[in-house]
Amino acid sequence: MLELLAAASSSFPPVDQDYLLEARQMQALSFAVHIPLVCFGVAFPALVIFMEWLGLRTGKAHYTAIARRWSKVMITLFAAGVVSGTLLSFELGLLWPGFMASFGDVFGLAFGLEGFSFFIEAIFITIYVYGWDRMSPKRHLLSGIPAMAAGITGSLLVISVNAWMNSPSGFDVNAAGEVVNVRPWEALFGNGHLWPQMTHMYLAAYIVVGFGIAGVYAVGWLRGRRGTYFRTAMVVPLALACLAAPTQILIGDWSARAVAEDQPIKLATFEGLYKTTEGAPETIFGWYTEDNTIEYGIEIPKMLSMLAYHDPNATVQGLETVPEDDWPAINVVRIAFQTMVGIGTGLAALAAWFLFVWFRRKRLPRSKWFFRAVILAGPAAVVALIAGWVTTEVGRQPWVVYQVMRTEEAVTGADGIVFGYGVLAAVYVALIIATWWVLRRVARAPFPPEIAALERTPDDGPPSGDEREAEE
């Protein structure tokens, strides 16, 4: 067995690839398209089913109308998610054959299970969307549940691969540098990094979807569309997002502690910490310079030790402990990390505003600025999402499998990466435009008569004194 493996990996020695950076950017671009789309696959089914359930229980038409319309949006975004995901699975081989040849068997199982998850999601989303009025309402509602479950297992499995890349286990490397004694189940579920990453991503999906949908209706709200239908469609996703946003800070802290434990150099990169320090400070903003200091930063004493280890005097490992060759691109990671945390804090503050007004006054905030902030929150959440992935992925560099395989050993030896990159970028632009166009069409479709009648009498009345006050 050992000789066979030796023969197998010896045909994949590292190659010269002048365009490693382009390959990485191509991968990054594809994720930046796929991941926001799949947030809808993860979080949207639950919202749609909830609406349908409300409609069934109360017998009121507007809930069902919302669920119907959302289900069209859901299947459009699902289709875009499917193609971008298909491209991603191709890219694993097109860009990183060295990685696949050495480790495909270690993490492959996760994708194997993932494949079934995709099947279930595709089948039941279709049944759900085409099944309106074609099955008894109860069965229709039930048919949405497997789609919801598959969204959860799908993201769980793919995150398990990423967590494994961050904290690899489930295999040994022998003296000749070959991967031996593969234990796939251990690779999949045997690492502690999975759970914080999974939970953090899952909440991120709810935040992106919740604020994203609420934002669309907030635009209408500011233009005076405030009837029962619009109010319900805004308030339900907003409620979920506003509870998830503060929770995300807690879970982010858990993620950070996992990073501190498994990848100390990544943590040092987040903070630009050169020297190993006892009671390390946290530096906000600023730019990491050649002479290993941070210019223009704001220092908060002992904060980093506090955050990473919940102990103000804990020792935090610095970048100096590894050769400079093993450092990620420090400023990229720092800026991405701070963007995510900044946006996350902002979203939590917005949520606090909403919850406060709700508990004190039993109503929505009346300030226009609240709704403007909600409109902004959707795109901001997407930015945080991508920034988070940049933090994770770029922060792991130069390793593709942390401290086992370098990205340059993983890359393809093929010519023409730059050409493929150009084609792909153009295709993504076209895909996004087409998706956008279809969503606009869905949004403009006329309402069923009973809903249209409902909306002709907005029940919120003219702007009240409160609102004018808040605007001043």
Added chain:
Amino acid sequence: MTLAEVPVILMLIGIAAYVVLAGADFGAPFWSLTARGERGKEIRTATHQAMAPVWEANHVWLIFVLVVCWTVYPEVFASIFSTLWIPLLLACLGIIMRAVGYMVSGVEDRPWVWVLATVSSFVTPFALGTVVGATVAGEVPAGNAAGDLFTSWLNPTSIMIGILAITLCAYLAAVYLAGDARRTGRQGLSEAFRTRGLVAGAVTGLVGVVGIAVLNEDAGRVYDGLTSGAGLVAVLISAAAGLLTMASLAARRFNIARFSAAAAVAAVIAGWGLAQEPEMLPGLTIESAAASDNVIIGLLVSVAIGLLILIPSLLLLYGLVLGGRFDPGGESTGAGEKTPAFGLKPPRVAIVVLTLIVAAVGWTLTFVSDSGPGLYLGVAMVLITLFGGGVMLAFSLISTDQ
């Protein structure tokens, strides 16, 4: 048969399923080329309606094949993808075009969409066919981009199989759509597809025969495998099933035609497997490429579990589609059914307080525990209260203006 060969069989089954199911969906737009005006529009609508509910599920078969390949034969996967990146990228582009077609036709019939879809009905089958051809002709050496960037997939065998794939997809689509049009009572359309199916079937058969001759010149090992022993049996079964399909089409027995066409495809793919064995790539046998036994067993276990869930789900979907339940204007069941109505009430104070307490405990546990059961219990409590709280909050928000 050894354990290392079992996943190859899974891959071949996956490929056969992909060719039969997704092949029909790539071939369908091809036929929009053959008619203009009213008939053209009718063909486009029929195509969209027949395929839109199933295309996503059909595509997962491709992912399935890729995943089995990279899990069990990582080096084969990596060699093929690094050498053949151009056709593989082309195939992907075709898949995207087709998907955009479904998305857009879902809201509106736009002619430019059909231009894209038609291009994809050439590009994707051709590109994937050349990839198969490159493997058959032994043009992909093991290694990181070790084969030639162009001749690896632009050789006679590859081109031949690429063309065969185009005609085969068009043929499968016509057979499927002929039956579908009759099921929905569109006799004229059904006849149109029947004629097209007969022509496409004849062309596909012809290309197949020429293909065997090309293999003889260009891919001797596989040619020998296909013309002797078990490989020959498979080819003969495929030919017989092909003839049965043509006869059933001619006799308007579309349900038989559909299954025999699938059988013809499955048989030829089985024949390919038998003829190609034991080498997957030149010098790289199934045995030597395979991952260790516990990886294979892990995969087989997960596939078995997956199939237990997948098969009933697929049967449900195809049952609904073929039973006409998703046809536009189909009868609606239970739409008028009355459900007990209740007013939404804000949740009880006691429940809110309980939720807040659980949330507070959960947050504290998550924050203070570094690892172990305390941490996981805390996170579980946080998530439960998050969703419970979300539902309650939504209830109370929407009930205030009922």
